[in-house]
Amino acid sequence: xxxxxxxxxxxxxxxxxxxxxxxxxxxxxxxxxxxxxxxxxxxxxxxxxxxxxxxxxxxxxxxxxxxxxxxxxxxxxxxxxxxxxxxxxxxxxxxxxxxxxxxxxxxxxxxxxxx
Amino acid sequence: xxxxxxxxxxxxxxxxxxxxxxxxxxxxxxxxxxxxxxxxxxxxxxxxxxxxxxxxxxxxxxxxxxxxxxxxxxxxxxxxxxxxxxxxxxxxxxxxxxxxxxxxxxxxxx
Numbered sequence: 285x286x287x288x289x290x291x292x293x294x295x296x297x298x299x300x301x302x303x304x305x306x307x308x309x310x311x312x313x314x315x316x317x318x319x320x321x322x323x324x325x326x327x328x329x330x331x332x333x334x335x336x337x338x339x340x341x342x343x344x345x346x347x348x349x350x351x352x353x354x355x356x357x358x359x360x361x362x363x364x365x366x367x368x369x370x371x372x373x374x375x376x377x378x379x380x381x382x383x384x385x386x387x388x389x390x391x392x393x394x395x396x397x398x399x
Numbered sequence: 400x401x402x403x404x405x406x407x408x409x410x411x412x413x414x415x416x417x418x419x420x421x422x423x424x425x426x427x428x429x430x431x432x433x434x435x436x437x438x439x440x441x442x443x444x445x446x447x448x449x450x451x452x453x454x455x456x457x458x459x460x461x462x463x464x465x466x467x468x469x470x471x472x473x474x475x476x477x478x479x480x481x482x483x484x485x486x487x488x489x490x491x492x493x494x495x496x497x498x499x500x501x502x503x504x505x506x507x508x509x
Binding site for chain 2: 326327376389
């Protein structure tokens with residue numbers, strides 16, 4: 285079955301360390317997204333990528349970095365510059381067909397805890 | 400800036416009808432979508448309105464009025480499993496940027 289895989293499900297890091305969250309999709313989707321969700325809050329856009337080797341900052345990109353070297357993969361690095369990195373991180377991709385109204389498909393998320 | 404505002408929480412009883420509102424301030428978008436998220440889980444797509452008016456999908460309906468900058472999700476015959484968070488979302492015109500509302504937590508009581 286096609287889908288989006290995020291790993292690991294839970295991640296623990298010490299303050300000051302960079303950490304990379306994995307996101308892989310086999311849906312053949314061009315567009316991919318990273319969101320951050322804090323407890324009881326909405327989804328805030330970190331970065332998005334329309335196509336391989338291209339990505340755009342979202343609303344809260346500071347302290348994060350991404351790469352898009354392959355269509356299937358869109359890893360997110362949480363750097364030590366991110367002041368409050370503990371959160372639930374969700375990766376998503378967007379389907380083919382009409383480019384703007386196809387829905388997002390989400391992975392199961394990675395819960396990052398930094399102490 | 401662009402923003403989509405929703406009530407933070409709504410409570411209703413099993414079997415009832417509930418409406419979750421979404422008011423927005425965006426410069427332009429392709430349509431209004433709705434997603435459901437159970438605690439600890441991933442959001443899943445529920446409904447999409449490209450044009451003004453009502454869209455019906457089973458127990459769920461969604462409405463959009465661009466002139467009023469307003470939309471809503473209507474859930475009928477509420478079930479306990481409908482207890483979840485609901486988000487409106489838009490894809491902004493001319494880009495692939497996709498933003499979400501503040502989210503509404505729905506509690507369904509027996």
